Amino acid sequence: MTERVLTGITTTGTPHLGNYVGAIRPAIEASRQPGVESFFFLADYHALIKCDEPARIERSRLEIAATWIAGGLDTDRATFYRQSDIPETTELTWLLTCVCAKGLMNRAHAYKAATDANTAAGEDPDAGITMGLFSYPVLMAADILLFNAHRVPVGRDQVQHIEMARDMAQRFNHLFGQGRELFVLPRAEIDEELATLPGLDGRKMSKSYDNTVPLFEGGSKGLKEAVARIVTDSRLPGEPKEPEGAALVTIHDAFASAAQRSAFHADLRAGLGWGEAKQRLVALIEDHIAPLRARYADLMAHPERIEEVLQHGAAKARKVATPFLAELRHAVGLRPMVAVPQAAPVHTAADKPALALFKQYREADGRFFFKLVAADGTVLLQSLGLPEGREAGAWVKRLKTEAAALAEAPIDWTASGARSAAEAALVQIAQAQD
Template sequence: MSKPQQRVLTGVTTTGIPHLGNYVGAIRPAIAASQKADTESFFFLADYHGIIKCHDPALIHESTRAVAATWLACGLDPARTTFYRQSDIPEILELNWILTCITAKGLMNRAHAYKAAVQDNLDKGQEDQDHQIEMGLYSYPILMTADILMFNAHKVPVGRDQIQHVEMARDIAQRFNHRFAKLFTLPEVQIDEEVETLVGLDGRKMSKSYGNTIPLFDSEKQLQKAVNKIVTNLKEPGEPKSPDESPLFEIYKAFATPAQTAEFTQMLAEGLAWGEAKKMLAANINTELAPKRERYQALMANPGEIEAILQTGAAKARAQARLLLDQVRDAVGIRVLK
């Protein structure tokens, strides 16, 4: 078997329960990509990133279980990928400190999240621009850099708001390579223009912050209730309708073949009732998610199975991480005395 050409790394923060938008925009395409013969995929639960903003231990714990169960239920194959929990790889945190020691403070000052927090303080009239800003937020890009460089990922799929962090990882890797030894691959951002951004119940991007999400693994009955909340206009059954009159069409398209979408468009034009359209949408979603929901529920009821999979993944990840970290330690002068 030929060696994979590309190593792709994806992290998921453990601060919430995945919804339909997460599935369409991230989970489904990432799992499909991991099945390519020329790709070596690393997936991790970013629980240390989670505690930067979330200080609810119960939520971090529950989200870790739910996110892991979701990815596994949706088809992530731990035999083909390296699937692990960030906190199970202590080498990442050791690398994080080494990289912190060579990272320019000015680079961190330019991080978007930090600048936004400072601006918020200034807008509120705070004398101290760093009021209530914690080091987790400030140093977040360095930890993300350690996540990426620990496994020398070639590609990092991210949203546009995370592009800067991958660019920072390149800068830090270059600095280390120049100062000590050329050990790190320079990662590249991967933006998939074909990946869909699913709209929510109100037509805006589906997001927990907007309160417009559809839960991923609710029961079939609960799914129909959620779909029924999608905003539509007051057109009666029999009146022609167009796809742009409700976010319902965009959601339908994400769970339909081109032929089904064309047929649905025609039915709307011929006066399909919104209520019937919502039933068709819920049925399509349920067809795709029902077997995944069953697997998810089985995993959630047996966290020991999830833990065993994560520990196997951690062992695989640590075997690689240890080799690179030993080289890094040697390069900076942390060596056994002889």
């Protein structure tokens, strides 16, 4: 079975070496796996929440797109596009907004952190908070659900947003699915093996710490100057050095083969000087990065080539998004106004009202469910999850013959219709079997 994997890249900065090792390189490698349909998008709508500098947004979109393409992303195999080129994203955002509880957004980590900071500063809790920040999880849910992604690789700080997307998908399915699962319930994917590179000062490499090693910016000279500033201990050439925990060694090992790592560690323990170690590190990274940097420079000199790739990706993405959004519009009642010929009803003595039907199914977590669906698709009863299929079947059998059994049945009334309607349907079912 093919699984869809979706990754968004916020366009507010220039990628550095840590971004490449921790996110770009592993994502590109994963996109080449069989049975994977990958969607990568430049999250430029999301960038507007964080940044009000148009020139920075424009430049970042170009630099990030060029980085991913130069890094080896196969844009024929993967779908690579700009979020802002997919108008279905914003329309779906509104459809989801209309089913999303405000209380769910109140609990979002980013919003709570902002209100807590305002309160601590003696400000109004919502001072300076835009609706973009507040509604950010709804836009993220639309990004994911528009393509029914199965897996979404994220950091731990984003897991809550995936759970919120699942909540919105379930609510939409319940209200408008009429027994169909319009949205796949996505799952967060956290790779504990992903490398996190230390920066020049040993802390996590981050622009906020001003401790990054450039990926392409500044060319080979910029790389050499940055590596020269990596903090090391004071041991002199000839003195043994412990590789474990050294920032320089961690960066080296992210690019080295097993044999290169072993030799480098052994040489440091034998007294290799930090200066020579830095020279080796520069040479190692250059071997890997120089060809990518050349492709990046060529792309940056010809932005029209990047635009062509992104437009091609948008066309691919919209082949999925446009018909699906049309289906969702129909589901919520936004339908064309057309005259439908009505055949004259032919009544016979044998005519009977259509009965509600029981449906049984199993969810991915292994639990069994049943529901009672009216002839028009309305869900009258939705069960709780049961551990055994035969237990669900037994309840269905009993409810068909004993309407009074409803009082004891394992029913999720929050996901069911009116109890009176369910009782009436069960009475009809029981009478039809007499």
